[in-house]
Amino acid sequence: MHNRLNHFFYSFILLVISPLFLYANGNPDALFAKGNNQYAKAQYKEAAQFYQEVLNEGYKSAEVYFNLGNTYYKMGEMAPAILYYEKAYKITPGDQEISLNLQLANLKIADKIEVVPEFFLTKWWKSFFLFFSAQALSVSVVVFLLLGFALLIVYLFAISISIKKPAFYVGITLLVLGLLSIFIVSTQSRYLNSSSQAIVFNGTVNVKSGPDDKSKTLFVIHEGTKVTIKQNDDNWIKVELPNGNIGWIEVIAVKEI
Incomplete structure (x- = not known):
């Protein structure tokens, strides 16, 4: 026991x-x-x-x-x-x-690829909406909308004109800022998820004109280079480099971001 x-x-x-x-x-x-x-x-x-x-x-x-x-x-x-x-x-x-x-x-990788120049307005807009972190924008959305609605409630129930008028204008301004923050968050998300990108992990990769080994080698890229995946074809992917060059490489040569 x-x-x-x-x-x-x-x-x-x-x-x-x-x-x-x-x-x-x-x-x-x-x-x-x-x-x-x-x-x-x-x-x-x-x-x-x-x-x-x-x-x-x-x-x-x-x-x-x-x-x-x-x-x-x-x-x-x-x-x-x-x-x-x-x-x-x-x-x-x-x-x-x-x-x-x-x-x-x-700076430490082999390929130094020049990026295709962007139209200055496109570049400015991209820099603007990527400047803010998603976390900061999410907090801003909540704060702006809550304060905006709170001030509009004050506007509806306040008796004094000296309180109603600023409450209305500040409340509307905060709501607009909240909606702008939502727009920036959605723009960020669409931009970052609009294309699939990957990093080359093989030391040297021959970029082909078609999705097979027998196709002509167009150019060579090296480990660490970022590519945009444009198309999938079994074990091959069609990729685009930052300079606009396009070709096919084996999918095992990269890891997706």
Whole structure:
């Protein structure tokens, strides 16, 4: 009887504390902190493993992608560094630090491709709506709309003209700003998701005129180069470079952003 009670007691304790150990090991925040700790010690390979575990847990954020990009940059692996910087920038397109690190990583790859010049108004508009982070815009939408509606309620129920008039105009202004923020968020989202982009991971890739090995090689691109995927054909993808050059490469040569 005594042995049974002991067995039950230890089984109960194990049942209670096991989830705690699992949580401690699998908690994204704990894994992220471990990754940061390893990064601070210059243990970049171990740091990358912890950050990757965070992603494997289903937790994706600009911070994790950015730190993972920094880790690969420190290890001199520019293709994964650029991939994760691009993933981070896709979440927070207005982040200047991510943009700077991405530029630095691109300086270290073989291909220096000139981007096709954009019409100045298009370039200005793109710079404008990408300047703001999605998080800041989301907060702005909530704040502007709530305050705007609150002031319109004040306008409806206030008796004094000195209160009604400013409440109306400020309320309308805030609602317009809220709607403008919604428009910018949707524009950002459409732009970032309008085309599928990828980073070349193979050292050297022959870009073909058609989706097969027998097609003519048009030009060569190298690891770390970003391409836009225009078409899929089984194991091949049609890609466009920033300079407008187009051709076919094998899908295994790239990883999508």
